Amino acid sequence: MGPVIATIDLRGSDLDGLDLGSIVPRAPFDVDAATAVVAPLIAEVAERGAEALAEYSARFDQVVPESFRVPVAMIEQAVADLDPALRSAIETSISRRRAVAAVEAGERDAGVEVAPGARVSQRLIPVNRVGLYVPGGLAPLSSSVVMNVVPAQVAGVGRIAVASPPQKDFGGWPHPVVLAVCGLLGVEEVYAVGGAQAIAMFAHGVDGVCPKVDLVTGPGNIYVVAAKRLLRGRIGIDAEAGPTEIAVLADETAEPGFVAADLISQAEHDPLAGAVLITTSLDLAERVRGELAARVPQARHAERIAAALSGGQSAIVLVDDLDAAVAVADAYAAEHLEIQTADPGAVAARITNAGAIFLGPHSPVSLGDYVAGSTHVLPTAGCACHSSGLGVRSFLKAVHVIDYDAPALAAVAGAIVTFAEAEELPAHGAAVAARFEIAQPVTAPDSSSEPAEERR
Incomplete structure (x- = not known):
C-alpha cells in the first residue's frame, strides 16, 4: 500500500481572508534547540582543535581518519577510479554549471557619474577564502561539490576548502565520488570532517590542520545549520537550509505519472522532505494518488519516501483556478517549484517567490539537481520570499569606490x-x-x- 498524502481543499474559499503561508505546513526543524547541543562542541573545537575533531569524529562518524586533510594522492586516485559514464555525467554537470555561472557573474566593475567630476563605481571583489560543506548522511551529495565549487571559482575565490564527513566504509575518508569531483575541479584542500565540527573548524581554524575561512556555504543537517547560526558574524554563511521541498503547480493537462515521479524524487532525500501538489484538477489529484500508491512501494528507499509523503509537510492542495494556485505557490515560496500547466511560461511569469522554477513536463527538479546548469543550493522553509540560491554573487563582496574632485x-x-x-x-x-x-x-x-x- 502506498503513502497516505493529506488533502487541503481550498476550493470555494476566500483566499484573501486566509493566511496562505501557514496553509501548507512544513516539517518541524527547530534550529534553536539544536544550538544548545552544538554550542559546547564549537567551543571544544575552538579550544582543543584537532584533539576535539578526533573525539567528535569517533562519536558521530564511528571512524577517525588517518589525517583530517585528505592527501592529494587520494583525490587523484578517486578520479582515476571513476566509472567512465559517471565521469562523463560529472563533467557535463561541471561544464553546464560553469557556463551559467559565467552569465551570473555579469559586469564586475560598473559605475556612474552622478555629476561632473563626481563618480561612484562598484567593484565586486571575491571573498579571499571559503569553506564548502558537502553532506554525507543519507546520501553522499557529490553534486553539491559542483554547485559550491564552480560558482566560487568563477567568482575568483583564491582559496577553496571542502569538508565532507569521513565514511567508515571508505577507510575514514570522504566518499570517493566526492573526492573525485574535487579532483576534477582542481580542489586539493579537502578535509575528512563532518557535521557541526566541520563548521567550527572552518570558523575558528585548527592549528596544524585547517586555516580559518571567511565564508562557509553548503547544506547540512540541523546541527550544521545550528553551527552556522551560532558562528555567523565570525564567518559569513550562505543560508540556514532546512529539509528539501518541492511544489508542483499543475492543471488538468499534467501527466500524473510525471507529477508523482517528481514528488517521489524529492521525498527520497529525507523523511522530513516536503512534497506538495497544488492543482486545479480533482481528477489529476486522484490519478497522482494512484501513481504514488503504485510507485512508492517499488522505490529503493520506499520507507523514507512514504514517511515524507505521509508527513504533515506534504499535501495535495486543491484550488479553484490558476489565480488561486499562483497565490498558494507564492505564499508557500517553495525551494523547487515545477509548473506543469497548459502554458507554464505564462504562469511562471506571475510567480514571485520560488528558489528555482522548472517549466513544463521535461524540466523536472532532478534535471536541476545535476546537469541543467542552474544551482541546486536553494532557499528552503519559505525563505525564497527574500533569498536567492547559491551563485557567483554569493562569493563576491560589493565595494563602492567614491571619486569626487x-x-x-x-x-x-x-x-x-x-x-x-x-x-x-x-x-x-x-x-x-x-x-x-x-x-x-x-x-x-x-x-x-x-x-x-x-x-x-
Whole structure:
C-alpha cells in the first residue's frame, strides 16, 4: 500500500481572508534547540582543535581518519577510479554549471557619474577564502561539490576548502565520488570532517590542520545549520537550509505519472522532505494518488519516501483556478517549484517567490539537481520570499569606490553641512568645510614670547 498524502481543499474559499503561508505546513526543524547541543562542541573545537575533531569524529562518524586533510594522492586516485559514464555525467554537470555561472557573474566593475567630476563605481571583489560543506548522511551529495565549487571559482575565490564527513566504509575518508569531483575541479584542500565540527573548524581554524575561512556555504543537517547560526558574524554563511521541498503547480493537462515521479524524487532525500501538489484538477489529484500508491512501494528507499509523503509537510492542495494556485505557490515560496500547466511560461511569469522554477513536463527538479546548469543550493522553509540560491554573487563582496574632485565636492558641500547639522553631527559637516577654508601662510617663528597661534 502506498503513502497516505493529506488533502487541503481550498476550493470555494476566500483566499484573501486566509493566511496562505501557514496553509501548507512544513516539517518541524527547530534550529534553536539544536544550538544548545552544538554550542559546547564549537567551543571544544575552538579550544582543543584537532584533539576535539578526533573525539567528535569517533562519536558521530564511528571512524577517525588517518589525517583530517585528505592527501592529494587520494583525490587523484578517486578520479582515476571513476566509472567512465559517471565521469562523463560529472563533467557535463561541471561544464553546464560553469557556463551559467559565467552569465551570473555579469559586469564586475560598473559605475556612474552622478555629476561632473563626481563618480561612484562598484567593484565586486571575491571573498579571499571559503569553506564548502558537502553532506554525507543519507546520501553522499557529490553534486553539491559542483554547485559550491564552480560558482566560487568563477567568482575568483583564491582559496577553496571542502569538508565532507569521513565514511567508515571508505577507510575514514570522504566518499570517493566526492573526492573525485574535487579532483576534477582542481580542489586539493579537502578535509575528512563532518557535521557541526566541520563548521567550527572552518570558523575558528585548527592549528596544524585547517586555516580559518571567511565564508562557509553548503547544506547540512540541523546541527550544521545550528553551527552556522551560532558562528555567523565570525564567518559569513550562505543560508540556514532546512529539509528539501518541492511544489508542483499543475492543471488538468499534467501527466500524473510525471507529477508523482517528481514528488517521489524529492521525498527520497529525507523523511522530513516536503512534497506538495497544488492543482486545479480533482481528477489529476486522484490519478497522482494512484501513481504514488503504485510507485512508492517499488522505490529503493520506499520507507523514507512514504514517511515524507505521509508527513504533515506534504499535501495535495486543491484550488479553484490558476489565480488561486499562483497565490498558494507564492505564499508557500517553495525551494523547487515545477509548473506543469497548459502554458507554464505564462504562469511562471506571475510567480514571485520560488528558489528555482522548472517549466513544463521535461524540466523536472532532478534535471536541476545535476546537469541543467542552474544551482541546486536553494532557499528552503519559505525563505525564497527574500533569498536567492547559491551563485557567483554569493562569493563576491560589493565595494563602492567614491571619486569626487574639488568642484564636485564644493557643489554639494552645503547640502552635507545642512544634513550633518540636522543629525547633530557637526564634525561631519566640518570635515567637508575644512577643504574649502583658505589656509593662511605660516611665518617662521621668531624669538618673541607670544604664543604660536598669535604669531600666525
